[in-house]
Amino acid sequence: MEQRSPRSSSNNAKRERTRARLTDAALRLMSERGINATSVSEIAAEAELANGTFYLYFRDKAEIVAAVCQAVTRAMHDDMSSTRLSLEDGAARVAFGTQQFIEIAAAEPVWGRLLMSAFTEFGAFKEDVAHYMRLDVALGIEQGRFSEPLDEFVIDAHLAILRAGVSARLAGGGPDVAARAAEYQLRILGMSVAEARRIRAANERKAASSDR
């Protein structure tokens, strides 16, 4: 109580660690059985914490759902960024982003499955993913690569395809699902079949050359 700063800093670190234990546990469980089907007690137990401790870190169940979804979104974002942002062609970015997103979801099925759950059981989450998508699409439009306008619905359709891709991939679809999803998105944006295919092919080369 006297030495405020050091103590509270260590406390903060501890707080952070405990919080992480909870979100990790929640991620694991919700990914496996779905968001709604995961109970607060199960989360606490998985985190090796007492039932009531949960409420020292989250106001209610909704709050941890939000936190976990955000965490996964962020983690996926971290796993992606490097190559994608180096692409100057908006269309290539859109395609590469989608393809990578799906591949990461397949490589980390815990993330992927949570996302699928979040899409259907936790509305607020959608916006998180849509954000990045919008940026890439906007870039492509600016560059005159796409004929479609940038509005709500085009993003909705994009997201829908992304979801379908993740879902199919998690359900055992081969890796070409990712590339196809990307290609479909380009077509939706108004790109010709030939051009979309070219970008897809280029991306598949890039994806193959990057380690993961």
Add this chain to the structure above:
Amino acid sequence: MEQRSPRSSSNNAKRERTRARLTDAALRLMSERGINATSVSEIAAEAELANGTFYLYFRDKAEIVAAVCQAVTRAMHDDMSSTRLSLEDGAARVAFGTQQFIEIAAAEPVWGRLLMSAFTEFGAFKEDVAHYMRLDVALGIEQGRFSEPLDEFVIDAHLAILRAGVSARLAGGGPDVAARAAEYQLRILGMSVAEARRIRAANERKAASSDR
């Protein structure tokens, strides 16, 4: 014993009416708050029936969910069929089907919202819709109108766009959402932007000329 038929017919009528009260109540509630979030007691209460009465008409909750989804599917099907089947071009059929589906969902938002719920919370239902979709897509492919193969994923993508269309429309999107969704589907199938637009335009004319 003599007046068998009238009696049992009146009883049947009553049974039918009560059953309808239940499915109607279920439709209303599930449409509003989602399938899982609607409890059997709520349904019974909304139907102004005692809790236990529910189980005289449905073995369990799953059964009424199935019944309601089936009823809505059937109602939508009835509202659609006539014109669509008269179209000989598979591509036109695909587009017309999607557009009409979305418009009906918008005209009967109670149906539409239930469908959205059913897509995510009642797996069996998806297949019902996918079935008709597959037929139309197959026709188009046979006619050489599409370049994409007819496989799982292409249907998944199709359904995803349909869902996005219904959802956007229910959320307040204008009527062009329906036409756009149809157009996107055609593009996904590998049709050129111009051709897809042509079919969309033709469909919009047809839709306008049919009363509903």
Add this chain to the structure above:
Amino acid sequence: MEQRSPRSSSNNAKRERTRARLTDAALRLMSERGINATSVSEIAAEAELANGTFYLYFRDKAEIVAAVCQAVTRAMHDDMSSTRLSLEDGAARVAFGTQQFIEIAAAEPVWGRLLMSAFTEFGAFKEDVAHYMRLDVALGIEQGRFSEPLDEFVIDAHLAILRAGVSARLAGGGPDVAARAAEYQLRILGMSVAEARRIRAANERKAASSDR
């Protein structure tokens, strides 16, 4: 309404038949799944009658249970009486009665199983069976064949052995179970092992010579 007598007699016949349908149904079901586990609706359905009809014949569930138990007791009694009553030795009667009782229960497992159920789930029934038992034991005592007094407990013990015999026989025990149960009862009554065995042997001969 005018011709009271003929009508009501035919009605009585019909009433009786319907009542029998219900008790038969109850017997079948309760025998299979136990008394408590059989519901009134199931009984009515098995009797091909409407739910509510049941209450025109029985005040409540307890009443049909009583009726069924009584009916079975009576049926068993009818199946037994002839030979047993011709035995003049009380000890032989006791043994023969028990043995036959168990054998009939094994031959008509529907009866047997109901009895087992009734013993444990329907107290009042016990007295029905005890009645006949008491008579035979009393006779033996009068004849000086047994050393034990005729009181509550000796009858309880008797019944307990009878029950154990029926139960073991229904559970797959061989036919010697019936003879052994009878022998045990004689021993309980104070008869010497040798004498009890003699009577058992004599009974087994009688049982073999009677068709059923």
Add this chain to the structure above:
Amino acid sequence: MEQRSPRSSSNNAKRERTRARLTDAALRLMSERGINATSVSEIAAEAELANGTFYLYFRDKAEIVAAVCQAVTRAMHDDMSSTRLSLEDGAARVAFGTQQFIEIAAAEPVWGRLLMSAFTEFGAFKEDVAHYMRLDVALGIEQGRFSEPLDEFVIDAHLAILRAGVSARLAGGGPDVAARAAEYQLRILGMSVAEARRIRAANERKAASSDR
């Protein structure tokens, strides 16, 4: 974190106390009205706990039934053991065990009544009691005291007599019921009336000299 042990010990103490409240309540109620006729809510209410609390201590109703039966079995066992095992004569042991069992059941009618219920409504329990019985009977057989073989049915008959004894005693039968039940068992096993009576008499002396 430092005072782990005291804290958790106090918690354990509380847990133990609450659990005991529940088992006690269950014992009382099940003893009065039977096992099946006692509902979880009644148990919780009798224990002055909320409904849901029950499930923090027992997975389901079956578990508390098992726990209560086990507890009573154990309590009875603890109340018995000392003298019985000191008897070297298997026959004496059999008789003494039965007599004591019945007497304890009479002295603690709550236990006794639960046992009666358990015999008929909780199958698993029967085996618990049969186990000890078998040991004693086997000993007597080994010593050549009994002429009957040690098989399923002889144990069934034994149990049946024990049950009848407990039941009669609880229903108001005098203390000689216990001794008589024991005597009957010996007779069933093939011991002569005189010898059985001798052992009974010896046991009654022992029982009188033991405090309870």
Add this chain to the structure above:
DNA sequence: TATGAATGAGGGTTCATTCAT
């Protein structure tokens, strides 16, 4: 901060019984 015992509303389901027809 952390615990974990306790809560109680709510979920799905069954069933003896009543009553209008």
Add this chain to the structure above:
DNA sequence: AATGAATGAACCCTCATTCAT
């Protein structure tokens, strides 16, 4: 006499949340 639709209390069980320690 017969029907069978309707009732509603009761049952077992789950879970988000609170609170004394």
